[in-house]
Amino acid sequence: MRDSSTTTQASPTLHIVEFIALMALLTSFVALSLDAMLPALNQIGEALQADSLQQVHLTISVFFVGMGVGQLFFGPFADAMGRRAAILLGLVIFALGTVVCMSATSMDMLIVGRIIQAIGVSGPRIASMAIIRDIYVGDAMARVMSFIMMVFILVPMLAPIVGQLVLNAFSWRHIFTLFLIMTIVVGCWFFARQPETLRKDNRRPFRWKKLYASCLRIFRNRTVMGYTVAMGCIFGSFLSYLSASQTIFQTFYQTGDNFPYYFAALAFAVGLASFFNVTMVMRVGMKRLCRIALYGVISFSLIFTALIHQWQGLPPLWVTIVTMFCGFFFIGILFGNLNAMAMQPLGNMAGLGAAIIGSFSSLLAVPIAISIDSYIHTTLYPIGVGFMIFMSLAFLAVNFAERD
Template sequence: MTQSTVNAKPVLGMAEFVMLMAFMTSLVALSIDAMLPALDVIGHHLGAKDIHESHLIVSLFFGGMAFGQLFFGPYCDARGRREAIMLGLGIFVMGTLVCMIADDMTTMLIGRLIQAFGVSGPRIASMAVIRDQFAGEAMARVMSFIMMVFILVPMIAPMVGQWVISVASWTHIFTLFLVVSSGVGLWYFIRQPETLPVEDRVPFSWAQFFRSSKFILTHRDVIGPTVAMGCVFGAFLSYISASQTIFVGFYDVGDMFAYVFAFLAFSIGLASYMNSRIVMRWGMKKVTSMALYGVLVFSAVLVVEMVIFSGLPPLPLALITLFIGFFFVGLLFGNLNAIAMQPLGKLAGIGAAIIGSLSSIISVPVAMGIDAFLTDNLYPIAIGFLIFFSLAKLVITPTLKAEPEPTES
């Protein structure tokens, strides 16, 4: 298969396809962002030792996804996209039920790991569905449309989570997860046909797994953007995990937390919209290069602000700086993933799995490492941004400058 060909022509209209894929992939964001306003409440109820243990409810979720993606990647290449999605949603529901009955932090974290393992099914298979039908700049454009819808979840989910804990128990946040996952699964099952023909399926074998893994992990145009994605998302995840601590604990915004979080999430949504307009004209590599310079300037400015204001700039200044910086982060998300997926052809399933797993394996310890230094100021966040955005630019620069390597046919 060449870079420009795809396995199947789209069956759904673009609007419905984008909405369905956005809701499918947004289960990850919903499972994280709706929890944010409740982290302190859950930590107190389950006997968390400190704020860093409560942060694990978010950061360990991505650790569970790292293993889930490695399972569901080969599975959806061997058994098809639909079966992987339905199995993953079933496991997600099981994990959600464990979280609902948790009476200690250990049980809660086990439930979150099961949830994360399960949600990897729809996460990986939906990426493969998109790659089955689109390639290159067209895929980056579709991913940007999906991100535009997807970003509404981080904007709305904390408000919903805050409303739930204000009128009912935090356990009903998990009731919300059950309702949404069931609805999305039914929608997909009824409306979206299988996109991987039987003749193109790859029966699982360890020999094939290692051959495919070797191709993926030694392909410059896959491994560079994957490691870059892990660095970028790891730094960003440190902010997400600690966002309640930052805005409620450091800045004392109280019930305004959900609106502050939504304001900053809107920046990423705006970036995704802009990317959908410019990526077909400029190309994803040029946009990625520009965005990398943007995040480096942003993180350097943030460090300077930390020095001037002893680690805690005035809230309006911090919000303006973060809004501008997250715009460039938003440009990176869809494009880095599309660049990494571009050479994979029929290996889209296992490719999405390894890309997602490796980027999670990198991002989780990055986020936990940054958050471990968080005490009463934003120095760790600012310095972490500067270090890991710089590393991202370093590892992806050869891919951005070089001619494409051969793709897997």
């Protein structure tokens, strides 16, 4: 596959601060759509007469199934029609899904709305990544990605708190009203300020035959696929925590309305890791940082599992928070760097590449998360053991990607 260094880069047109803020908001639609709902899961289950706790958790995990499908569409679309068209179309679809969720009368209808939302949010997620790749490469790209992660980490920190406030003042349906307002504001900002970054002579017209050939080239690239599998394993473990976080904090630990603050504290660990990455990635390099973080996250999973065993399945809340904070710090380092390293060889195939990377890692992560969550009943054993197994598999996948 052609090395990305031969690709003509687009020139930045926005001030770096505005560019980072805009890209961070576009990519944060995923976090907003997931985390603002968390405090309302019990009320949603009761209002829509959910069959089980697992069906309620499905409103979180199924989101990534929709994203997996959406990314496969928006990747080629972004390469053929341009980044702006992909983002604007995605925001429209996301808004339609939000309206379906607002008017849901059953869990099935809500899940359909969530899938539509997820398909739509794939447009901004994929195309914003491609815009960044159009302008930046290598360690500079990783640095911008880390800045973006540092900005949009405020969303998972604040979204559950905002969701709880909306829930207290209105109802769970108005959380989706918040999504709709943000869609309109960010869409107008993007439309007015960010020009197209993919030149017409670099676009790839959509043809099934070419799509198939491009997919084969990407799937046969050991570096891309190794890092992508690693991301899927890491994200699947993290998604198992995310889907069950309300159950863990409000049911196991009885934190009540304080749940969003504990959730925010752990989200801060990822933001802190991103800040650390910004300062170190240009000095140390992506690969070395990832290697250190992988050793750290495997050590965390072993220690956490041992602590769960020590306290017969449920350590004190402060022990869980401190241990998870350390583990999530290492995960935060891995998220931005692994994605940047997987995108590095893709050149003008950035849109399709981002689609396959995002889709494949998401579709791998969802069954991992569902399988771990299916064992969560009264203890944290499944979380600890799940992290231990899949972080080790991620380590093997990175070794495969970097094998000479």
